[in-house]
Amino acid sequence: MINKGRVTIKDIARDLNLSTSTVSRALRNHPDISDATKKLVVQYANENDYHPDAIAQSLKxxxxxxxxxxxxxxxxxxxxxxxxxxxxxxxxxxxxxxxxxxxxxxxxxxxxxxxxxxxxxxxxxxxxxxxxxxxxxxxxxxxxxxxxxxxxxxxxxxxxxxxxIDDYEAAFKATEYLINKGYKKIAHFAGPDNMIISRERHNGYKDAFEKNNIKYDKNYVIRGGLNEEDGMIAFQKLQELPKMPDAILAVTDPVAIGAFVQINQSKLKIPDDIALMGFSNNAITSLVSPSITTVAQPxxxxxxxxxxxxxxxxxxxxxxxxxxxxxxxxxxxxxxxx
Amino acid sequence: MINKGRVTIKDIARDLNLSTSTVSRALRNHPDISDATKKLVVQYANENDYHPDAIAQSLKxxxxxxxxxxxxxxxxxxxxxxxxxxxxxxxxxxxxxxxxxxxxxxxxxxxxxxxxxxxxxxxxxxxxxxxxxxxxxxxxxxxxxxxxxxxxxxxxxxxxxxxxIDDYEAAFKATEYLINKGYKKIAHFAGPDNMIISRERHNGYKDAFEKNNIKYDKNYVIRGGLNEEDGMIAFQKLQELPKMPDAILAVTDPVAIGAFVQINQSKLKIPDDIALMGFSNNAITSLVSPSITTVAQPxxxxxxxxxxxxxxxxxxxxxxxxxxxxxxxxxxxxxxxx
DNA sequence: TTATTTTCCACAAACGATTGCGGTAGAACG
DNA sequence: CGTTCTACCGCAATCGTTTGTGGAAAATAA
CATH class of the missing domain: 3.40.50.2300 (Response regulator)
Incomplete structure (x- = not known):
């Protein structure tokens, strides 16, 4: 019996001379239904590939x-x-x-x-x-x-x-890590200001300077989006500055990757001329060469x-x-x- | 009137002293409904943020x-x-x-x-x-x-x-490309045999040898899965062979990446000691160094x-x-x- | 004026499943 | 034998929407 449509509770009820309510209860193992009827219904349902209609259930x-x-x-x-x-x-x-x-x-x-x-x-x-x-x-x-x-x-x-995640703390620690590594001029490729994560990361970056008594240079903060092309653009803007930084903290890994590609096309070498750090631990950061330091987000x-x-x-x-x-x-x- | 539930056609009908059918038809711009009623209903619906229930529509x-x-x-x-x-x-x-x-x-x-x-x-x-x-x-x-x-x-x-895609042809051309490049011993990290794409790619690989009158060495075909770990395992198996090949054609990019990581941990250099080719043009293949030749799948x-x-x-x-x-x-x- | 058409709307039955309520058997009890 | 209880099942409403049909009022035609 190849039914064009699907098998419904009504079909079962009709074929078994039962009411739809009985079939429904039998399938849901309701105590009001006798074991004999339950067995009958369940078996028939299985044989005819019955599956409840989620739409109808949802409506109800x-x-x-x-x-x-x-x-x-x-x-x-x-x-x-x-x-x-x-x-x-x-x-x-x-x-x-x-x-x-x-x-x-x-x-x-x-x-x-x-x-x-x-x-x-x-x-x-x-x-x-x-x-x-x-x-x-x-x-x-x-x-x-x-x-x-x-x-x-x-x-x-x-x-x-x-x-x-605590974006502020993560960015703070990341920046402090770069400071402790000896980097002096650390740029930040930041995200859009209306997003909390980029604001927080930016704040963490900023405060790390303050705590370590290092002057914070606004010009080293390049604002943009969160994707690879934004990283590329940001690095190009960076190159227009009179003095290049010695490290970059990118707001996301894609931004870091964008910068990575651009840096490789310039004469600069990572990490000797410029250090690079991402954010998220995307798979790619461990596979490129040199591999990219980043913050693992779970x-x-x-x-x-x-x-x-x-x-x-x-x-x-x-x-x-x-x-x-x-x-x-x-x-x-x-x-x-x- | 903050209704806990959502606004339904019934609510509109009740509030406007209409029947649900009229409301429904008014919203669907049915010709049977007067313009005045339509305007009334549509405006009321908008004001009360009415949106049809997709579940009920689906059921109907x-x-x-x-x-x-x-x-x-x-x-x-x-x-x-x-x-x-x-x-x-x-x-x-x-x-x-x-x-x-x-x-x-x-x-x-x-x-x-x-x-x-x-x-x-x-x-x-x-x-x-x-x-x-x-x-x-x-x-x-x-x-x-x-x-x-x-x-x-x-x-x-x-x-x-x-x-x-024509996996057979793509693999055939890929293999032929390697042959024309001068590689003699080309290994293939193949996928599971029950999958058409891996069978086809394997066949394309095999037939490329035949067409170019090159002997085909079964031992160079390592069978496995489609992911990075499979590429790693495959390369380890390869290293157990008496003679290493001078090129590898991986069934997918992840497999190629797995091999890539393992090769870099060995003494071999890509492409001088061993060439590597993937399949899919994953973003990563262009970003690793050396970048990986691959077949772009749309x-x-x-x-x-x-x-x-x-x-x-x-x-x-x-x-x-x-x-x-x-x-x-x-x-x-x-x-x-x- | 009466007959016919048009306009506009309501009634009610679906779609498939769930569930409160009521009812009919038979069993159990006094 | 009459009453109560239990086991089991059907009736019908319901969820929100759509749609065929019917019907009253208004508009038009005769």
């Missing part, structure tokens, strides 16, 4: 087993590793994930939020887009009572669970932690869920570039 | 605007680029994607297929897991009339649209093409959809490692 239960994930980009090591962490945890809990990427665009972030909302996801895991200005679309999720967890790129003004753990926190909130039965912010620790990985 | 329409995507892994450059291609095309068509990863596991592939099926995805885009043996779960999709497109890792025995285009073909099939109204197989062209990218 007013919730789905899907978790919406929004990231700025998929291809970055950090996010794909985080996605792996999210996927592993949610999968184990019987959820599937719906991944949207914002392409670092505010408009797309808003649109995707709406789409996921329309799909009644049980919760959101979000890392905010670079160009995101207002957070109204996220606030509206909270207003609707939908669990929401931010990771890495968080929104300070929204009360929600958050998973992050991407997978951030993803899995965010997922765990979200599931906790989803399953929470009480009236008021206590949100918390998890700060995961980073690790400085010393390599050949410094 | 018997289909969703979601496309299920299953890949073995997310973090690989190839798949994340393909995902970008898929996402861009489907997003433009008003679809969202649901991404599952099989982790190269057959069981998980079957489970995920079921989950996506339960969620009534409008269609599937799949790249098969390494350990996938039977394809029954995919055949059952076809039987249910659900559009399905394979890309890269295809199933030969299933009649469906497919997007692939990952983004494969994804976008697969998505386009799927949308075509989803929107197809006729009775019999003519499946086709798109073979995208590859490009040999010569770098320092050969």
């Amino acid at each position: 239960n007013m919730r789905t087993n899907t978790i919406g994930v929004m990231v700025p980009e998929i291809k970055h090591d950090f996010f794909s590793a985080a996605l792996n962490g999210i996927e592993d945890v949610t999968y184990a809990a019987g959820f599937t994930i719906m991944v949207c990427k914002s392409n670092e665009s505010y408009e797309r972030e808003v649109l995707n939020t709406r789409a996921l909302l329309s799909n009644r996801v049980a919760g959101f895991i979000v890392s905010i887009a670079q160009n995101s200005i207002t957070h109204d679309h996220f606030q509206s999720l909270k207003d609707k009572g939908i669990p929401l967890v931010f990771f890495d790129r968080i929104a300070e003004d929204i009360e929600a669970s958050k998973v992050m 991407a997978y753990e951030m993803g899995s932690t965010a997922a765990k926190m979200l599931l906790e909130e989803i399953h929470y039965k009480g009236s008021y869920f206590q949100h918390r912010t998890e700060v995961l620790s980073t690790q400085l990985i010393e390599r050949e570039s410094t | 329409n018997m289909r969703t605007n979601t496309i299920g995507v299953m890949v073995p892994e997310i973090k690989h450059d190839f798949f994340s680029a393909a995902l970008n291609g898929i996402e861009d095309v489907t997003y433009a068509a008003g679809f969202t994607i649901m991404v599952c990863k099989s982790n190269e596991s057959y069981e998980r592939e079957v489970l995920n297929t079921r989950a996506l099926l339960s969620n009534r995805v409008a269609g599937f885009i799949v790249s098969i897991a390494q350990n996938s043996i039977t394809h029954d779960h995919f055949q059952s999709l076809k039987d249910k009339g659900i559009p399905l497109v394979f890309f890269d890792r295809i199933a030969e025995d299933i009649e469906a649209s497919k997007v692939m 990952a983004y285009e494969m994804g976008s093409t697969a998505a386009k073909m799927l949308l075509e099939e989803i929107h197809y109204k006729g009775s019999y959809f003519q499946h086709r197989t798109e073979v995208l062209s590859t490009q040999l990218i010569e770098r320092e490692s050969t």
Whole structure:
């Protein structure tokens, strides 16, 4: 019997001369149903490849087993590793994930939020887009009572669970590490000022000078985006300065890689002429030559932690869920570039 | 009026003293509804942030605007680029994607297929897991009339649209390129034999010798997986041979990178002592030093093409959809490692 | 004025699954 | 034998939306 459509509870009920309610209860092992009927129904369901329609269940239960994930980009090591962490945890809990990427665009972030909302996801895991200005679309999720967890790129003004690293401390230690290594003129390729992570990293960088009584040169801070091309541009700007620095701290690994490519095309040698340091411990930093010193961000753990926190909130039965912010620790990985 | 739940068509109907059907038709601009009523309803809907419930719509329409995507892994450059291609095309068509990863596991592939099926995805885009043996779960999709497109890792025995590259030809040309470069003893780090892409690449490699009247040494073919660790293991096996080859053709870039790391830890130099060639043109192959010659696979285009073909099939109204197989062209990218 | 058409809207049945409630057997009890 | 209880199952409403059909009022035609 090759049915074009799928087998429903109604089909089973009709073929077995039962009511749909009985079939439903039999499949869910309800005590009201006799063992004989249960066996009959379950067997028939198996034989006919019956699987409950998640859409119908969702409509009835007013919730789905899907978790919406929004990231700025998929291809970055950090996010794909985080996605792996999210996927592993949610999968184990019987959820599937719906991944949207914002392409670092505010408009797309808003649109995707709406789409996921329309799909009644049980919760959101979000890392905010670079160009995101207002957070109204996220606030509206909270207003609707939908669990929401931010990771890495968080929104300070929204009360929600958050998973992050201490960007300030990590950048502070990274800068101090360079200072202790003997570098005097340390440039910083910073990210956009509206992003917390780049602000924090910049502040950490700045304060490291203060604590070590070193003068801080504003001209050595080149502001830009977070990707490879931004690193390339930043290095070109750097070369226009009267005096080149002897070290660069990049806000992300892609930026460091962009700088890396440009430096190799100049006459400068890493690390003798100029040291280079990244941020994230992307796989590539260990494979290029010279390998690049960086700060290891626990991407997978951030993803899995965010997922765990979200599931906790989803399953929470009480009236008021206590949100918390998890700060995961980073690790400085010393390599050949410094 | 902060409603805990979301605004539904019923709410609007009640507040406006209309029936739900009128509200629904007004929102969908049905000719039966007067302009005055339409304006009233639309304005009220906007003011109260109404958005249709995709779940309920899906249940009614018997289909969703979601496309299920299953890949073995997310973090690989190839798949994340393909995902970008898929996402861009489907997003433009008003679809969202649901991404599952099989982790190269057959069981998980079957489970995920079921989950996506339960969620009534409008269609599937799949790249098969390494350990996938039977394809029954995919055949059952076809039987249910659900559009399905394979890309890269295809199933030969299933009649469906497919997007692939000519792995045989690409490997053939790659090997011939090495032969013309003057390399005599060319090893091949091959993939698992049950995968078409590794079989095809192996055959291309083999036949290149035949065509050029060079003896083919079976011992130089090391069989393994597709990832970095497999490349490492393969190189270690290679070192146990009495005579080292003067070139290696790896089945994938990660395998090449694995070999790359191991070679650098040995006394051998690339390309003087041993040449190395990968497959996929992952970003990293251009950034390591020496950079690695590879075959460029149009990952983004494969994804976008697969998505386009799927949308075509989803929107197809006729009775019999003519499946086709798109073979995208590859490009040999010569770098320092050969 | 009456007959016919047009305009505009409501009723109700779906889609597939879940669940409170009610009801009919038979068993158990007095 | 009459009553109560238990075991088991069906009825019908529900989730939010769409859509075929019917019907009242208004507009037009005769």
